[in-house]
Amino acid sequence: MRIGHGFDVHKFGGEGPIILCGITIENPKGLLAHSDGDVAIHALCDAIIGAMGKGDIGHWFPDNDKQFENIDSKSLLKEVIQVLAKNFQLINADITIIAQSPKISPFVAEMKKCLALLCHCQASQINVKATTTEKLGYIGREEGIAVHAVVLIDDKN
Ligand SMILES: [Zn+2]
Numbered sequence: 001m002r003i004g005h006g007f008d009v010h011k012f013g014g015e016g017p018i019i020l021c022g023i024t025i026e027n028p029k030g031l032l033a034h035s036d037g038d039v040a041i042h043a044l045c046d047a048i049i050g051a052m053g054k055g056d057i058g059h060w061f062p063d064n065d066k067q068f069e070n071i072d073s074k075s076l077l078k079e080v081i082q083v084l085a086k087n088f089q090l091i092n093a094d095i096t097i098i099a100q101s102p103k104i105s106p107f108v109a110e111m112k113k114c115l116a117l118l119c120h121c122q123a124s125q126i127n128v129k130a131t132t133t134e135k136l137g138y139i140g141r142e143e144g145i146a147v148h149a150v151v152l153i154d155d156k157n
Pocket residue numbers: 008009010033037038039042
């Protein structure tokens with residue numbers, strides 16, 4: 001078995017909505033990014049890539065590459081899962097969204113379902129939770145959203 005960790009931050013800017021774990025959430029501000037800014041999917045991709053020992057998301061999908069401009073991050077995750085499936089299976093993933101706003105809990109069930117579909121696993125293998133920073137730091141000042149993800153994968157053989 002192998003473990004992987006991913007971390008990503010995106011800064012608020014422009015107009016909403018935002019996309020987290022593939023789910024569109026109405027928000028006055030958007031998230032600045034080369035892609036669609038799905039900071040949660042980016043952290044999850046990085047965790048899976050890390051568990052496989054294959055570098056990082058920036059190496060796989062360079063943010064100066066035109067083909068990834070405004071890309072739907074779900075397609076990035078699909079590609080990562082395709083590579084994962086060759087040698088490994090996902091045991092579980094735990095995703096922690098750190099945001100002062102918007103409120104994430106109403107979307108958690110939908111997020112789990114969306115990620116499970118993309119990862120070809122059961123929703124019970126994916127955990128999504130959210131926390132604030134008690135108004136401290138850049139998250140607390142509502143300057144952006146950070147996400148941690150950890151995954152466990154197992155060799156298919
Ligand atoms: Zn990102």
